[in-house]
Amino acid sequence: MSEKPTISKAELAELFRGFIDPAFVIDDAETMKPYECDGMSMYCEMPLLVVLPETVSQVQDVMRTCARHKVPVVARGAGTGLSAGAMPHAEGIVLSLAKFNRILSIDPLARSARLQPGVRNLAISEAADRFGLYYGPDPSSQIACTIGGNVAENSGGVHCLKYGLTVHNLLSVELVTVDGELVTIGSDGLDCCGMDLMALMTGSEGLLGIVTEVQVKLLPKPEIAQVVMAGFDNVQQAGDAVGGIIAHGIIPGGLEMMDGHAIVAADDFAKAGYPRDAKALLLCEVDGTEEEVHEHIEQAEALFRKLGATSVRTSQSEEERALLWKGRKSAFPAVGRISPDYYCMDGTIPRSQLAHVLTEMEKMSEEFGLRVANVFHAGDGNLHPLILFDANVPGEFERTEAFGSKILELCVAVGGCITGEHGVGVEKIRQMAIQFNDDELAQFRDVKAAFDPDGILNPGKGVPTLRFCQEYRSLEHKQHDIHSNADSTHG
Template identity: 60%
Template sequence: MSSSNPALPDRRAQVVAALLARVPAACVLFAPEDTRPYECDGLAAYRQLPMIVTLPTDEAQVLAILAVCRALNVPVVPRGAGTGLSGGALPIHDGVVLSTARMNAIKRVDHLARTAVVQPGVRNLAISEAAAIHGLYYAPDPSSQIACTIGGNVAENAGGVHCLKYGLTIHNVLRVRVATIEGDIVELGGGALDAPGLDLLAVFIGSEGMLGIVVEVTVKLVPKPALAQVIMASFADVVTAGNAVADVIAAGIIPAGLEMMDRTSVRMVEPFVKAGYDLDAAAILLCEADGTALEVAEEISRMSAVLARAGATAITVSQSEAERGRFWSGRKNAFPAAGRISPDYYCMDGTIPRKQLARVLAGIAAMEVTYGLRCSNVFHAGDGNMHPLILFDASVPGEFDRAEAFGAAILALCVEVGGTITGEHGVGMEKIGSMCVQFGRKELDAFFAVKHAFDPCALLNPDKAIPTPHRCAEFGKLHVHHGQVPFPELPRF
């Protein structure tokens, strides 16, 4: 394999030899044709061929791989199923990718305690499938749930269309067993409602592989509702739809799911899924109620009344489980359906206060003109987690650069209105510059202090998520706002 670093082949040979002395040969990939599938995650715009890929099958092998990397000072990039959208699993050219995909055993399902103990490579949906016999399921349901793994969900604090009522990963995980870079196994959380000591479980979930390797997870299971129905409400403009979201929550209703899609999203999805969406609407809301038959009937009635007062031009309620499934299928297939109308798309992920939905949507519409690119809006409207899909053609010189700038501008707007630069996709490599917009030097130093406490050698997913002063300074040079000097507290380089 050719490399810009002539010492890399020798380094690879050294690390491979050390790994093969500790783990089976089937666990170590180093030929370019074998490592190529691991060169990126779901953010395919950024690619880097890894030096080595390891595929442990148990905890002991994870510890052995970490021991080799620690001894030889080799960076480690943890990887789940590779469905992440922020470049969090982007390899390092002289590093090892540690994939937990083969650690895919469901160890036990306890229907009395309503918990499941699983290895990190278990698919999100597989947990619900295993628990279904007991009338239980695992609530967080990201759109990639048929493929994404629980280890990756823990790393990114994944959510899904039902996170408004049932919470994110952090609200549905009781315990995580972690392998540290120093070779220890620690357990964060526990089987009870609280665990003694510092709440390090909340620190670890969403840490994007920078603090340790997940080797086992205990998740909560919840009873499957007796009934669920979805309202599809149509609106003549996106601002009215955005305001309707705030009205539903203000009425004291917490739907099981509350999602929004604009006309561009609806028209790209409908031919693909045939969900029955209103193609004439400027935006639609999908509002789900679940529970007993009486609870659902009451909530559907209350939501319908609120939506009508908010300006809905049409309201349709699912009349069967099949129709409900089609409504959600359209929403969950919005990302792949983008390929029907654009060669490429760039999926952003920011979170804002619900009351700011209309303002931000109007801002994105103005940015479409500024950057000369279309944007399809589809997102978890109930909790303000936006997923604008910026449509572009990578074969046109300069379009990807404009898409990146468009995305950074959206995130800056999210911060400006009191939100944050990510809701569930993580920072990874994609949003590391935007971290400089949201946080000052003291806050970033605190993040680094936590990182150092878990990973003093800085070997776990280095150069991700937390920007260095130099990176913030460089980002500031490219993004000067309102004529002000960017980040004046940072040293100039």
């Protein structure tokens, strides 16, 4: 944890105004208000100051100033994160990279692009389109989220099984270290000598440095993509069908599953023509050359029928493909319509555990008195349970969090993890102690100290302190005892 800053708010603002346009050193509460949270709006905090530098050398000066005075720094892109990773620190600054929004170059022959960190994810593919190229990872927030944030979170999307996560699609980053040094990690080549620092930086949630430039790989746009939609009477069959496709040797571009609640909500919203009586729905997209897609789509249709699908429909046009996806892509807002609030979880599980996990989740849903709808990146095991609640009912969010925590514990227990793509941030910092033991967490803290010995980069996120873990474990232990006693009374 960082020590107390050695400088007042007014002095700090004055220092920043010495090298940043004073209009972009924000210190009044009203203008700072939009920065109090990211996409995880349940967690809010007002920062000391917000700064929006416009050049890399200004970012270096911001870091030098903050390092000298031990002022916490929270880097921020578009603020679409879902784990409160960009929630401000009360004694620190928000370092917004919003002004770094230029695509610096696209090299169509080398299939790469140089980007400032504030470039939006979708803008990369839009700019690369005229060369027949695109950028692979496509998180749901891709209209708004930025590549700098994608690097910080190692963002995924619906195409990860075939095209990988952010970590698989980066060549290099330019980084400002905690003491203001500028360094390039990675290269134009596919690997570098020595330890893989690119991998370490990717997904480090702003705890190790400030990314000021990103070089990504671009992929040739597939000639054609088609999606097969298959409805099933139960989740087990749908899960088996996913395994069946993969065992057959087909790696779909996207492979998504929704449960009954999500199907109805998404269909009400998008009018996608989903089988509303199905208990599970698969969307299986195959992309590639025309010959390959034709061959694989036929095989997928036959396999789904053989494995018990009650309905099978294949997109016959780009419009139909877009419509079938529209339901899935709008699943979150669709669920938002049937409940005042929803809380999106992000566990990952081995696919074979899906039916078990969903059954257990149904039991918990009854226990906590809260409904839950599930959307699932079935290809890569990333589960997004949406817990429906009403924040205006006192105690309901707390109950929702407790339910969510139980879901993540279950994910770890079946061999999965607490976060597939949303990051730990503040939100899942308690569950870190479920997935990792004290020695492992201590190793993470030592890694952090190698980059940031005073702990001023995004303090309180990602990796819990030792004391925090001990308190959490002892609390869990007590709750467990209470539960066990209650169970024995029932028995």
